[in-house]
Amino acid sequence: MNTSQSPIILESRDKQRGFFSSTNSPLEPEQVYNFCQNKENVEKVLQGLPLDLDNFLELVLDNSKQAGTDQYELRWINKPQSKFEGSLTFYIIGAPANRGSLVTAIADFEKINFKTSKPSTLIEIFLRRMKALMETGEIPTTKGQTSGRKEHLLH
Amino acid sequence: MRALTWEGKHDIALKHVHDPTILNPNDAIVRVTTTAICGSDLHLYNGVIPTMEKGDIMGHETMGEVMEVGSLVKNVKVGDKIVIPFDIGCGHCHHCQDEEFSACDNSNPNFVIPEKLYGYSGAGLFGYSHMYGGYAGGQAEFIRVPFVDTNSLVIPPGIDDEKVLFLSDIFPTGYMAAENCNIKPGDTVAVWGAGPVGLMAIKSAFLLGAERVIAIDHFEERLKIAQEIGAETINFKEEDALTEELRFLTGGRGPDSCIDAVGLEAHGNTILNAIDTVKQKTKLGTDRPDALRHAIQACRKGGTVSIPGVYGGFLDKFPFGAAFGKGLTLKMGQTHTQKYMKPLLERILNDEIDPSFVISHRFNLEDGPEAYKNFNEKKDEFIKIVMKMQ
Structure with missing residues (x-):
């Protein structure tokens, strides 16, 4: 599949007004889709981000569908x-040349307290934490350890 | 617990710090039995690797006994004696599945910093700055090992720590450097730097079939060890025309492969190195690549330059034209340690090599601060320091 011809991605990038980031996972698109549909997974990834999360973790699944062969779309809203x-919003498509999945996440929140991190960096971190949890069952951290008093990128 | 911590440039301290704890289900806590100071620790000591913080625990060459494991750990159990690789692989991502463990996608929680610098982030590393994850190192009484199923080699009982400790870094690093040379029978390999990695590269080059190895350094005690393990040697400070000397020694053709086991703090005797030194000290430059310049210049046409030495930033006066003009192959990078640990353990158990030949000094942890100082100043013929826990 040639991702540049993927209508789902082109459409999402044209329309999106938030911040997006993409990553690869060796998992199949359907596996990624199933993972992203689990609210517990999404909340676990959000926890630990430097956000004012009061009233934030009230996610409801607004849209979840298979948009074509190896193409999925789902959106969590507050x-x-x-x-x-x-x-x-997540867009998941089969990556070219049997490279698993290309996952794009778009965050579109207003009035959120992003503290000191840039929103564009935060969505990147969010997606990578999700990838780690999805692939390994945990989110790597050094928080609280002697050499990990803080995680740099989050501050 | 007690640990050696980085307190600033040229300042390592023995401190009491909190014991590590299990943070994730694939973690293990290991009681360190033996650890070592690596030449690349000196880059931290000298303050040339950014994103170190006061109090960071040093060390990435470590082994010990497993004390506690997380709920998802399968292959390692309490009581096992393990060697811990310096790089941290998750074991699941595309790169780990391809045995490119030092390119792991998931183990560096601070991936944003190297991604901005390098485009993509490598794996997290033990005790090697926050850019590489901020993981606590192994020059301590205990260490937390993430993804321990991937990041451990269980050692059979009854084997002396010193024989297997260097499977954590310098033996696989030297071996991968030699393997990257694609050595063919009859080849001549030149190795810049006869420190621990260079010495392991020399041994590995012979194991992989090199006919001749030429070691280049300026510390006589290191060149002496290189000679003892079969290498010919050149003291570059006594040699005005290194490339010409190497050409002469190789029948006018040049070495088939050149290994740069020096990295970003070369001690060259060239004008370019003097300029590099001034630029590095004044923060106008990052790396001093004098050994690499020589390696590229000296390598035969169509040869390979393999670079296990650490580089961090931007290289000035890099002779890329020479590399292109001669059609060289350049291979480099952090070692995929986990890929090599088991086969190299077999070589140790088969008595093909005993890596402990590089050890020059044995200390306790409390001697660490002084050991760093002397190692950096190359006093008292310091080559490789191991520290035993009491």
Whole structure:
């Protein structure tokens, strides 16, 4: 599959007004899709990010569908009547040349307190934490250890 | 517990710090029995590797006894004696599956920093700056080992630590450097730097079939060991025309492969190296690649330059034209240690090599700060220091 011809990605990038990041996973698109549909997984990845998460972890699955062969789309939104509106959208397609999956995440939140990290960096970190959890069953960390008093990129 | 910590440039201290704990389900806690100071630790000591922080625990050549394991650990059990590779692989990502462990996608939680510098991030490393994950090192009484199923080699009982400790880094590093040369019978390999990695590269080159190895250094005690293990030697400070000398020694053709086991803090006697030194000290430059320049210049046409020496930033006056003009192959990078540990253990058990020949000094952990100082100043014929836990 040639990703540059993928309507799902072109459309999402044209329309998105938030921040996006893409990564590869050796897992199959369907496996990634199933993982992203699990609220517990998404919340686990969000925890630990330097965000003001009050009223944030009220995610509800707004849209979840297979958009074509090896193409999936799903969107988590913040619960209606929350302090702020927002969405976290995943586009998952088969990567070219049997390279597993290309996963794109788009964060579109308003009024969120991003503290000192740039939103574009945060979505990148979010996606990589998700990739690690999905592939290994854990999110690598050094937090709290003598040489890991803080995780640099998050500050 | 007690640990050797980085307190600033040229300042290593023995400190009491909190014991590590299990943070993730694939972790293990290991009681360190033996650890070593690596030449690349001196890059941290000299302050040329960025993102170190006061209090960081040093050390990435470590072995010990497993004390505790996380809930998902399968292959390692409490009581096992393990050697811990310096690079941390998750064991699951594309690169780990391809045995490119030092390119692991998942083990560096601080991947953003190297990605900005290098495009993609390599693996997390033990005790080697926050850019590489900020993982606590092994010059301590205990160490936490993430993804321990991937990042361990269980050692059979009854084997002396000193025989297997260097499977954690310098033996696989020297071996991969030699393997990258694609050595054919009859080949001549030139090795810049007869420190521990260089000496392991010399041994490995012979194991892989090299007919001749020429070691280049300026410390006589290192050249003496190189000679003892079969290499011919050149003291570059006594040689005005190194390339010409190597050409002469190789029948006018040049070495088939050249290994740069020096890295970013070369001690060359050239004008370019003097300029590199000034630039590095004034932060106008990052690396002093004098050995690499020589290796590229001296290598035969169509040969290979293999680079296990560490580089961090931007190389000035890099003779890329020479590399292109001669059609050289350049191979480099952090070692995929996990790939080599088991086969190299077999070579040790078969008595093909005893890597402990590089050890020059044995200390306890409390001697660490002084050992760093003397190692850096190359006093008292310091070549390789191991520290035993009492």
